[in-house]
Amino acid sequence: MSKAEAKPENQFEPKIIAFLCNWCTYAGADLAGTGRKEYQANVRIIKLPCTGGIDPLFLIKAFERGADGILVSGCHPGDCHYNSGNYHARRRWNVFRPLLEFCGINPDRIQFSWISAAEGGKWVETINGIVDAVRELGPFESYQKLNTIGPETSGGAADASSETG
Amino acid sequence: MIEELRKKAEELLKNGTVKVVFGYGEGSVPERTRPVFITKPEDVNKLTWNKYCVYNLTTYLKRQETRKLGKPALILKGCDARTIIVLLKECQIKREDVYIIGVTCDGVGDPLAEKCKACDVHTPLIYDDLVGEKRENKEVPFEERYAELDEYEKLEEKDKWEFWQKQFEKCIKCYACSNICPLCFCDRCIVEKNQPQWIDPSAHPRGNLSWNVTRAYHLAGRCINCEECQRVCPVDIPLNLLNKKLAKEAEKSFDYRPGYNIDDELAMSTYKEDDDEDFFK
């Protein structure tokens, strides 16, 4: 997939942050490496013991820091190293995802998957999938715009008062 | 009914069952009431009851100032009493430490508050004493209960974003929403944690989005939609839409509505093996 030389020039390269559980998906990503399975280099991994340990705040912060897409991935249901961590995580995303959607954030910017330690191939597919999907969506400009607290002026950027005075 | 309330309050204060009665009193203007805290039997005449009694008085259970007044009796509408069930589940109160004077209610606010439109707790589900005539608690269909959301859910993604950005822009980070909320009872709100500072305290678009989303998320599966946050918002952000959306998702996905049954597991601290995961890849 997407060898660097095959890349069209000026192609938008999405920035993806992946929150992975240590036992399954992180190991799955390692396995992809052991199997020398090439995939796109747009992902930065943050390893946690369990998907159950991912607070939605992490995702918000990742977007604030400029992520165009986020991947949350852990063990398949029933396979959690901590028995039920992924089940709790899944509940969280069951409400958090619609909330973001309701606020106008494209749900495709956050993807959830189960990738086991044995699924190096699925890891590669998932990464290429999310990178391609987010590339299609384009940069998350609407969110990134929030990051500038006004130009060189003051106050909330979107606040009329900021340009007053 | 007012007389009945006053009599009940007087009796409870006199016989020492409670030290204070949280109730409603006359407000600055006729269209308002205000919370009153009656500690002396002779003050019970300050109590009133009318359609402007919108407050959810359970919020005073979390405030140390009003807690200090001693064991309270609370005058609670059906919706407010749902809060008690959640607070009990979340170990914030003990049942024996509060006395509930339930009032039956046909709706408050003028015009009628949104929360009353699909009310199915005209008679409180939990109380020690009930004042007013018992009403039938007829369940309102799911769609009807969340009908308010329809027009927003229908919006295009871009319009949703614009709508909410316009709303959040207004936010001045006064935190009235969380201060009034009976279920925002953390000693230290996450926004007050500054090492690290997950949520920017500034009232700029970034901080406002993070705050409002997080506030709503923290109420997922807990909020009983008393709409107090929305009522008190000085810049008129329709906060309850977010809460309602989450309530809808929790009900849809987990078949759970907080504050109805003390035996139900709290939605966000449990799971089912067959919880929806269609969105997983």
Place this chain on the structure above:
Amino acid sequence: MEKTLNKNNFDSFITGLKKQGYKTIAPKKDNKLVTLDEIQDANEISLDHVITNNSIKEYFLPKTEKILSYTIEKNKVEMKEPEGFAVKSVIFGSRPCDAFSLPVMDKVFNWDCVDKFWVERREAVTIVTISCDKFDSYCFCTSVGLAPDAKQGSDVLLTKISNDEYLVETVTEKGENLVKELESVFSDPPSGTPDRQVATVEKKFDIGKIKPWLDDNFEHDVWDEFSHKCIGCGACTFVCPTCHCFDIVDECSMTKGDRVKNWDGCQFKMFTMHTSGHNPRNTQGMRWRQRIMHKFKYYVEKFDSTLCVGCGRCSRVCPADMNISEMLEIIETEAGK
């Protein structure tokens, strides 16, 4: 200088301002609220209200404002101060109480150190006030020594004299210049004494009795009793035109950051919280007392003026119906005992 301004000319007035390079801020209806907001043309203006929901202060002291930005490189920090924050503007249609808050606050921002953000904005903004022709039960400007047609703080004061005519009085040189710049939209002043349509706000308490009582009653049951219903949200301080506390925080990622000045308020529990966990104002009663004391005792002692303009916003907005004038009436009664 006196002129008249016909309602029909609001349009050309606003267009004129635009042409002259002013940004215009005026009351604007947005759903349930009327707020001072930037407008593009005159039909956006809404004058059918007692007072705007937000106060004039946010155009001089914004709710959040970057006062410094910096980039961090290895062992090196580069800082940059913001520029261009003061934009030539006109605030049109603010109320006299709001306008008066500006000279009151000038004192605090020019005291031991000069706050350039405040001062530069003050210079850049011209205030065109409209006298109040109506009021509500929360208004108490007359009790703190103001009037519905008070001129202090305004550059130009408009007073309704008929259904569609306003008497235009310039108060300052800046105001006079503004009127001159847009001379064509104004008409000559009316001959004779115009019928000034100004509301009559009755006095609620005697301000003279307040400070002496406060001097003696730092400890008093009334503080706690009155504030039991307070939920500590601080909305009162944020809508108050004279509350001016702020907090400074740094917001940064790994390589860059902003130093930001945000509104803060004495009603928050965290306001006085020490790192140790100790909190000298540990109860809402103490915080409420602080608010009253600051406005009617400490500020008076320091700057010789009450830090309250009687606009009543804090009472209108209070989720628990805490009413400041009611508090002051209680004090008056207590003082009379």
Place this chain on the structure above:
Amino acid sequence: MSEETKKTKIGYYPGCAITKCSTSEEYGTSVLGVSRVIGPELVEIDDWNCCGASSGHATNHKLSTALSVRNISLAEKDGYDEVLAPCPMCSQRLIVSQDDVEKDEKLREEVEDAIEMPISNNVKVSNYLEIVKNYSMDEIAEKQKKKPEGLKVASYYGCLLVRPPKILKFDDPEDPKTMDEIVTAIGAEAVDWEFKTSCCGGGFTLSRTDVVVKLTNDILEGAADAGANAIAVACPMCHANLDMKQNNIEKETGRRFNIPIVYISELIGLALGLNPKDLGMDKHFIDTGSVINAFSNIEK
């Protein structure tokens, strides 16, 4: 059978081999004749075309996919949820093509372009055994008029009813049972034998007759060894090979099997008391008289 299933209307795709005036028209005739009695209602898809089996996929994958998919899109246009293709070569081609375009977005685009119709792939394509099993078993029991005596039937499925199993998802590819169930249901004996899914040589009828003769010989021998006195089929190609090549076999090996090869639809038809002629049973090479005569009226 419930009212609901009675109303079920299913698109009918005969395919070239069993449509009127073709080599295997008796299969089509009997399928339609039987369905008129026991349902479901079959309505021929308007303007259907050849699915391309077998030369199409053997030499040009895209072309054969387009030819197949065109029929599915036509069925969809006509509003059918399900299509019956009694010929297994057709049903297999249709299903595999559906699967191909579903899995290959690029192919789908090319095919959509070629057939000038969109593909939504919501139509379920079924073979004849599936249709009988899913819709008509109760009806057969209800409306059966005749029962065979001493009829030992070897159910021969051939290749394409069950292969490739991962895509067709029909019955056990090594030991399918559906036809045996139907055979048993009408009261004949289903013999257990080993060649249920062995290949008869299929499309080599004309081009490599020698291959077909060898393979059909094995199958017929298997059936004979198992004691079958008839072979039931549900495929025109299997029928043609097994029916027509018995002469060739005799010429080459000297052994005459003389085993009647009957369509399963014909057997059902006989059980329902339909006229053997209306079922096309006079059009076989090997005389079907012994089968027809095995059936006698059920005394009620």
Place this chain on the structure above:
Amino acid sequence: MSKKIGVFVCHCGTNISATVDVEKVAEEAKKNNPGVSYTTTYKYMCSDPGQKLLRDKIKEEGLDGVVVAACSPKMHEHTFRNASKKAGMNPYHVEISNLREQCSWVHPDKPTGTEKSVDLVRMMTEKTRKDKSLNPIKVPVTKRALVIGGGIAGIQAALDIADAGHEVIMVEREASIGGHMAQLSETFPTLDCSQCIMTPKMVELAQNENITLYTWSEIEAVDGYLGNFDVKIRKKARSVDLDLCTGCSSCWQVCPSKKIKSEFDMGLGKRTAIYIPFPQAIPSKPVLDREHCLLFKDARKKNIPPNDSKVCRKCLDICPIAPVKAIDYTQEDEIITEKIGAIVVATGYKELDDISMYGEYGGGKYKDVITGLQFERLASASGPSEGEIQRPSDGKVPEIIVFIQCVGSRDPAKGCSYCSKTCCMYTAKHTMLYKHKVHHGHAYVFYIDIRCPGKGYEEFSLRAIEEEGATYLRGRVSRVYKKGDKLVVLGADTLTGSVVEIEADMVVLASAMKAQDDAEKFAQKLSIQYDKDKFFSEIHPKLKPVESSSAGIFLAGTCQGPKDIPETVAQAGAAASKVLALLSADELEREPVVAKVDRLPAPIFSTCIGCFYCQRVCPYGAIESEDIKARDGSTIKTVARVNEGLCQGCGLCAATCRSKSVELAGFNDEQVYAEINSVEFN
């Protein structure tokens, strides 16, 4: 005071440096990351000189934080933490940037790989800046081991531990220990009799004073943690009092239900309803099969207590024990609880027995198509035919046997991709056993590859071909069908490029070694990981081959993957030695990656508000409640507290806590924040 961080970039030979410009990565780390005071690259960081370099630089440069940019932390995090510890630095200030598995090996384009590597190093540098010193948690040890499974692996492990002087509890779910090895006839490559080497060990175990044996028992629940497990064992109702019974055999001799398929004989032989699985069973005392017993059947039918049934009762009547009989129809399951310090899981494998998935081979359809283990029973002197090779259908001695290898192994289409490892050898053995017993017979073996890399294995399999005359055909079989009383085997010989048709008398499928049916459930019960084939996973394939993912639980034998006997015994010994190492200490050190609820000075005490969501979500019941008391004894507030002994460090509580009053050491709020922050896409 900011940390002094050293960044060590490993070339990993050329594994990393081939596609990552390691020099540039080091340079960028130094240039851009505040706090980085030293950077270097090194060929092999994990090597001894590499570790020495790390230790030296920590001391020389006064580093108090280290980032090693190398392979996956799963490989050498421990190595580098240990090295840092030796240099006097708290090991939890070491973080690993995964440049190999997650960068150089997957991104062949050098600029891309380098760019990503720079980011990865920065992320870990930032995390390191927020690392806190952590100290191992000490927990006491119960000096008693549990061995689950009484096959050769369990027996070996139990004996090794017991011989070292520690108590062992063995739980076996069958009526006798012995496992699969007891079923085998002879063993490769020496062809010595399995029973001859197995039964003495079984007896030794039974007589060992340190070992308590629970047969006909299963693990009900495992709670607790390393060094302190609480194990609940279900002793299934045996209907025979083991203390009273002498194993006199009267009961099973009189039992009228004689036609029950013997599990031990793989269904080829028969047994009674009250039975011992095989003559050398340990304990040599029967169990009553309530499923098939006439009395129990009657009781079930009439819905009455078994003891009230008047049917049969022959076993009870004949039991010579007096005054209380050893047979007891009223026995019920009993749950016993044991305190355990360490666990060896030796639950073994299951032979692929659902051969009906091989319809093309007539699996499950033809009696004379049998599995490898069935052949073992046929060939065994103690088997149903007393060692005569007779085919099951008619008892005829087969003159042509076809052996098909890789049945259920190496067959992804049927859901099993791995090699079962033992079949090549046991098939070679089968041909020999066959030839020894049927001299005129012919054995044909269809194989894909012959895999015999053990000591003496190659010679053994060649012996089968060269000396014993088995014919090996290189190819698979596609079809087996019946023709008369013969089985026609349709196979291929790819070496000649032809189809081969064999008319055989019997077909033996070299069926795969599969995980136990309930492996998944069992693993969940123990909180250990398992792989896609449901074999239990070792924590590191090379360096920690017997450790499971749960501390204190070790793996032995085929529950972890296909193995032959020598390998099983070796692994059992290894597991035993791990247990012994654990039990030799009075206290254990545990990784301090545990959660903690914050505690602050008065008047706040803790920001925890006591909603106990953390308690509800904790999978380990590790959250307790604590009353914070005033001097007068009154409760100021009730807050959560983590029991460090129970906490496994999943972080569920931390993510659930709305006020973020709980944090997970090693992944605390600031560390995660720093990592997210450092991604710095802006």
Place this chain on the structure above:
Amino acid sequence: MKIKITTKELTSDFAKEVKERSGIDVKKCYQCGKCTAGCPVAYEMDYMPNQIIRFVQIGARKQALTSRTIWLCASCITCTTRCPKEVKIAELMDVLREMALEEGVANPMEKDITTFHEAFLNSVKKHGRISECGMIMEYKRKRPKAALKSALQDLSDGSHLMLKGKLSLAPHSIKGKDSIKRIFEKLG
């Protein structure tokens, strides 16, 4: 036989080409021979099915495409069904046939078969459906020898069919003939 491997011959990766065309991954094949063992036509083939896969695996393009085997495959899919490695062998034969035709290297010894396919498709192209009679006629015209070989037999078969009213001389044509033609133009 000798398979020559030189840099010239290896310029294209045959297995990869096949995979790109069809998605069939022959590299998965571990040469167990189960396909061969079950193939009903293997006895007639010049190379066993597993050997054809082997040709593709090692890049022996010519041997694979010019083999008779690919034409003798009856598409019964037994091999695909039983393949332990899920290699779609029958479908591979389709692809190889397609490639052989494209490159004009189809084995002349199996011209009977290729001509049959040609006649078949021509009939579909013309009418949208098979005109069995027309197809047979075309086939016989083009392969007179084959026809001769079994002339008598065929004649008797054919006449018998016609006698029973099953073979129609008039072609079945469909309304959408043109759309079928366009399909052939685009993909044929």
